Amino acid sequence: MRNETGISGVPVGYRVVVITLDAHSAGPCDRAAARLLADFPDLSVDVHAAAEWGENPQALVEAKAAIATGDIILVNLLFLEEHVRAILPSLEARRAGCDAMAGVISDAAIVKLTRMGALDMLAPASGTMALLKRLRGSSKPSSQNGESKMRMLRRLPKILKYIPGKAQDLRAWFLVMQYWLGGSDTNIESMLRFLISRYCRIEAWQNCAAAPPEDYPEVGLYHPDLPSKMTTDITALPVPQKPVATVGLLLMRSYVLSDDTAHYDAVIRSFEANGLKVIPAFAGGLDARPAIEGYFQGTAGMQIDAMVSLTGFSLVGGPAYNNSQAAIALLKNLDVPYIAAHALEFQTLGQWANAEQGLGPIETTMLIALPELDGATCPTVFAGRHGSEGCQGCLHKCQAAPQSRAMAPCHERIDSLAEKTLRAARLRQKRNHDKNVAIVLFGFPPNAGATGTAAYLDVFESLQNTLTQMKADGYDVALPETVAHLRAAVLEGNAKQYGQEANVEAIVSAEEIVRSTPPLKA
Incomplete structure (x- = not known):
């Protein structure tokens, strides 16, 4: 990317500014900008991630400055009120002065700022906007999954292609959305070519050819050892020798497509x-149901022993909404352990490691609370981005790659996640009769008979x-005859001998706890 300034301090050249939720698109945009310089000299493409604004106020200042001088401005995936309020x-202020502004897949206040040629979403209702509403259908919540919505998105530009006049700018808006998703x-470069050739004020750059959006599977599989990294054929996936269990991993399609993996x-x-x-x-x-139904549930029955979501979102929904009832119905049918792991988006790994509170309020809500409403367990950080200082939070002492905004694994947490998942999968494979179950009773305040x-x-x-x-379900339980007998078995026994509130089964030393808990030994 280039960020040259003239004598006045105002950037020179032509600037495309992208305001989005996170930085996963920074890599494709940087690579596309480098290739586009041959055709569009002095072009710069700046990506600003709203997720960085909370922990890094300077990032918000830089985003506002970029908007103030942006020639084409693309805003997407902004739903959180604090992000919208900060940048709106x-x-x-810039909307009337830039060549084009496109708001897609965002809060309504952002989308309404769209101005692309004859398409002005702030203008009074026109034939074009009425057409948009008819094509879009009802604004009420839909039962359609993400795959069916994407089919509609691909169909709309084909329909609008044959409607002359202002409908062509509406078609361009849909194409931008299709490119971005x-x-x-390839698609990011084509999107930039398309926007520049259609809306740039520089006459020599207009009407340049841009390839149509390239289609990729809406539902598919990823593995780093696959020749093309992606497939829809489950038999093409590598399989380790004599696997002890099978785990379904849910990934974000956008990270796979942007090669941020x-x-x-x-x-x-x-x-x-x-x-x-x-x-x-x-x-x-942001609807995991097609992936789960297509690859985790086979025609002959369940194909997995546990499921781990690496998306950071609820199973059905994203930052804008959450359909927990649909997720619960899905998980009941799935009936396997479900673990949620998440990559940090609103702070770096180093900031998280050094923070007294750990996750912030937005992260706690989006990454922890919403998946738990679905039924997720064992929330675990497994990745994030590095700041220039790297991360000193564990023995790995990870260092940041120069000027990289790509996701980085947190190896210490990933090792722990693998251990938890292995234990959960093996537990599911056991008969109830062979399982050991611990039940924790509330006892607060301590030493007060509570x-x-x-x-x-x-x-x-x-x-x-x-x-x-539990006994009816096959667990090996020595069931007390009555509730009174159960209470006495728990609270009496040798309690007075040890001066404790309840019967003592075993005394576990701190050394034994550390020895038997691998993460504590680190």
């Missing part, structure tokens, strides 16, 4: 090193009911 005034190096590769390698067969699948539209108490709840009757059901 700058976009409104198919965000490979070092973090996914590290997870796949670690899982395979632990004897796990992995099925790394992706689906477009063990097994809870406001308005009969803890021991609930525990008795739980044990009864």
Whole structure:
């Protein structure tokens, strides 16, 4: 990328500015900009990620400055109120002065700022906007999955191609969305060529040829050892010798297409090193159902022993919404352990390692709370981006690659994730009779006779009911005759001998806890 300034300090040349949620598109944009310089001298393409603004206020200042001098401005994937509120005034101020502004896949306030040729989404209702509403259909929540929506998106430009006049700018808006969602190096370069050739004020650059959007599978599989990295054929995936279990991995399609996959590769390698067969699948539209139904549930029954989501989002939805009821229905049918792991987007790995609070409020909501509403367990950070300082959070002491905005694996956390997943998969393979189950009873405040108490709840009757059901399900349970016998077995026994609130089964030293818990030994 180039960022040259003239004597006045104002950037020279022609500037395309991309404002988006995260930096995964920075790599394709940088590579495309370098190739485009031969045809468009003094072109610069700047990518600004809203996810960086919270921890790095200077990044927001730079984004606003870029918008103020941008010639073509593309804004996408901005849904969070604080991001929209921070950047909206700058976009409104620049809208009339730039050659084109496109808001796609974003909050309505961002989309309405779209101005591309004759397409002005702030203008009073026109024939073009009425056509858009008819083509778009109802604005109410839809039961369609991401795959069916993408089919519609590919169909609309083909229909609009034959409608003359202002509809051609509406077609261009849909094409920009299609280019972006198919965000490979090829599509990003073609999108930039398309926007420049159609809307640039420099006459010599107008009407340059741009290839149509290249289609990629909406639902498919990824593996770093595949010749083309992607396939739709599950039999093409490498399989380790004598795998101990099979794990379904859910990936973000956008990261696969943009070739920002070092973090996914590290997870796949670690899982395979632990004897796990992995099925790394992706689906477009932030709806994981087609990938799960297509690759994790075979015609002969379940094909996986556990599922791990590396998307950082809920199963059905993304930063804009969450359909937990659909996810719950899916998981009930799936009936395997489900673990959620996430890559950091709103801070670097180094910032996270040094932060007293760990994840911030937005990350806690998007990456932890929403997946847990679906039924996800064991939330785990497994990747993120590096700042210039790298990350000193563990023994690996990872260093940042110069000027890289690509995702980086957190190897210490990935090792832990692989261990958790292996244990969960093996546990599912066991018969209930062979499983060891620990039940933790509430006991706060400590040393105050509070063990097994809870406001308005009969803890021991609930525990008795739980044990009864477990015995019926095949667990090896020595069931007390009555609730009173259960209470006495827990609270009495040798409690007075040890001066404790409950019967003591074993005394575990701190050394034994560390010795038997691998992450603590590090």
